[in-house]
Amino acid sequence: MKQYLLLGQTLSFSGNPLLTPWENVTHHNSAGGVLITGDRITAVDNADTLKRAHPDATIVDYGDALIHAGFVDAHMHYPQTRMIASWGKQLIDWLNTYTFPEESRFGDRAYADAVAADTLDLALAHGTTTLTSFCTIHPESVDAFFGAAAQRNMAVVAGKTCMDRNAPDTLVDTVQSAYDDSKALLEKWHGIGRATYAITPRFSPTSTPDQLQVLGDLWAENPDCLMQTHLSEQLPEIAWVKDLYPTSRDYLDTYETHGLLGAKGLYGHSIYLEPREIDRLAEVGAAVVHCPTSNTFIGSGLCDVLGLARAGVAMGLATDTGGGSSFSMLRTMAAAYEIGQLRGDVLHAAQLMWLATEGSAATLHQSGQIGHLGTGAMADITVLDLAATPLIAQRVKSAENVWDQLFPTIMMGDDRSIKDVWVAGSRVT
Numbered sequence: 001m002k003q004y005l006l007l008g009q010t011l012s013f014s015g016n017p018l019l020t021p022w023e024n025v026t027h028h029n030s031a032g033g034v035l036i037t038g039d040r041i042t043a044v045d046n047a048d049t050l051k052r053a054h055p056d057a058t059i060v061d062y063g064d065a066l067i068h069a070g071f072v073d074a075h076m077h078y079p080q081t082r083m084i085a086s087w088g089k090q091l092i093d094w095l096n097t098y099t100f101p102e103e104s105r106f107g108d109r110a111y112a113d114a115v116a117a118d119t120l121d122l123a124l125a126h127g128t129t130t131l132t133s134f135c136t137i138h139p140e141s142v143d144a145f146f147g148a149a150a151q152r153n154m155a156v157v158a159g160k161t162c163m164d165r166n167a168p169d170t171l172v173d174t175v176q177s178a179y180d181d182s183k184a185l186l187e188k189w190h191g192i193g194r195a196t197y198a199i200t201p202r203f204s205p206t207s208t209p210d211q212l213q214v215l216g217d218l219w220a221e222n223p224d225c226l227m228q229t230h231l232s233e234q235l236p237e238i239a240w241v242k243d244l245y246p247t248s249r250d251y252l253d254t255y256e257t258h259g260l261l262g263a264k265g266l267y268g269h270s271i272y273l274e275p276r277e278i279d280r281l282a283e284v285g286a287a288v289v290h291c292p293t294s295n296t297f298i299g300s301g302l303c304d305v306l307g308l309a310r311a312g313v314a315m316g317l318a319t320d321t322g323g324g325s326s327f328s329m330l331r332t333m334a335a336a337y338e339i340g341q342l343r344g345d346v347l348h349a350a351q352l353m354w355l356a357t358e359g360s361a362a363t364l365h366q367s368g369q370i371g372h373l374g375t376g377a378m379a380d381i382t383v384l385d386l387a388a389t390p391l392i393a394q395r396v397k398s399a400e401n402v403w404d405q406l407f408p409t410i411m412m413g414d415d416r417s418i419k420d421v422w423v424a425g426s427r428v429t
């Protein structure tokens with residue numbers, strides 16, 4: 001089997017640096033190597049050791065660049081790629097003004113194909129090897145996304161977005177069609193190649209209780225699938241949920257009472273959680289996905305990443321495009337850092353990199369498979385140029401260690417910082 005030996009600086013993790021001192025679980029090698037055999041990583045070690053042990057491997061020498069696991073975006077909306085960075089609205093107005101009209105176009109398979117292809121290629125150009133995406137109500141939009149991902153051999157998670165109220169006529173399904181279409185799509189795609197299906201109620205305001213219930217039933221019938229939705233993103237949204245579900249204890253309860261709370265549940269945003277909600281998320285082993293560029297761009301608020309992690313909630317990181325304003329997980333880490341600063345929490349570069357790789361992979365229940373630079377993982381790898389722009393290059397000249405070298409790229413980097421990307425053992429760029 002074909003073997004490649006990538007040489008450079010390497011960065012990997014053996015534990016969660018949000019919960020233990022990052023120094024104990026973070027591994028940096030300034031003269032490291034990564035051996036790829038077929039589609040997998042088969043060794044991570046010193047460059048010299050690997051060169052001696054595998055003299056026939058094809059060497060790709062990245063010099064001082066940093067080799068790490070490909071970024072894993074744990075929550076985004078590929079149908080919003082064409083309207084990213086739309087001006088001047090907060091969540092509900094933003095959905096009605098920009099998002100719903102654009103999403104109405106995805107019944108057109110050719111349009112969905114084009115946007116899916118562009119989205120995946122843009123993600124790869126930004127060093128992101130896994131996307132977790134909402135689609136639209138149209139089954140065509142799901143076929144387009146999984147099809148485009150299969151062509152690129154990318155591990156993706158996606159599902160048909162279900163909504164049967166509070167959206168335009170062009171963009172609502174029904175209780176029955178949400179169940180039937182989701183079931184047909186998960187049977188078609190879940191576990192095929194690198195595809196994972198996520199049952200996807202958009203959020204409680206756009207589903208009737210009956211629709212939430214049939215999706216909860218479908219999840220119980222298919223417990224292998226993930227479930228993704230939005231939770232407690234903006235205060236007016238939370239007040240609206242209270243009106244729509246007057247008997248619910250809180251926002252999470254609108255999901256919980258309909259079978260939509262579980263270990264394989266992904267709850268995007270989750271900014272204004274009440275103590276009961278945090279306890280329940282932790283108890284069932286559910287995940288919160290932090291979407292910092294979106295939370296600043298749409299004006300949502302400051303998610304308590306460290307507090308939730310310490311309460312036992314699994315935490316991932318995501319762009320939430322097009323509510324998020326960048327495809328770059330570097331920019332997303334920068335926003336997570338800035339939100340931490342506004343909360344009085346200082347996130348270390350190691351913690352940010354962990355969230356963007358290992359943390360997100362864990363929320364998708366793919367730990368050790370993706371987002372991981374270690375033996376046995378799929379060879380989804382990103383190589384960062386740590387001096388990609390004149391501004392960053394002059395800054396890192398005086399860097400004394402890898403963190404001092406890496407942090408300016410986290411704060412100021414973008415797709416220009418991506419030197420190379422590998423997906424399932426094949427070089428993409």
Ligand code: GUN
Pocket residue numbers: 077091095099202203230233294298320323324
């Ligand atoms: N809540 C419900 N739908 C959406 C969406 O598309 N984007 C964001 N950011 N929040 C949502």
Ligand code: ZN
Pocket residue numbers: 075076077230268320323
């Ligand atoms: Zn979202």
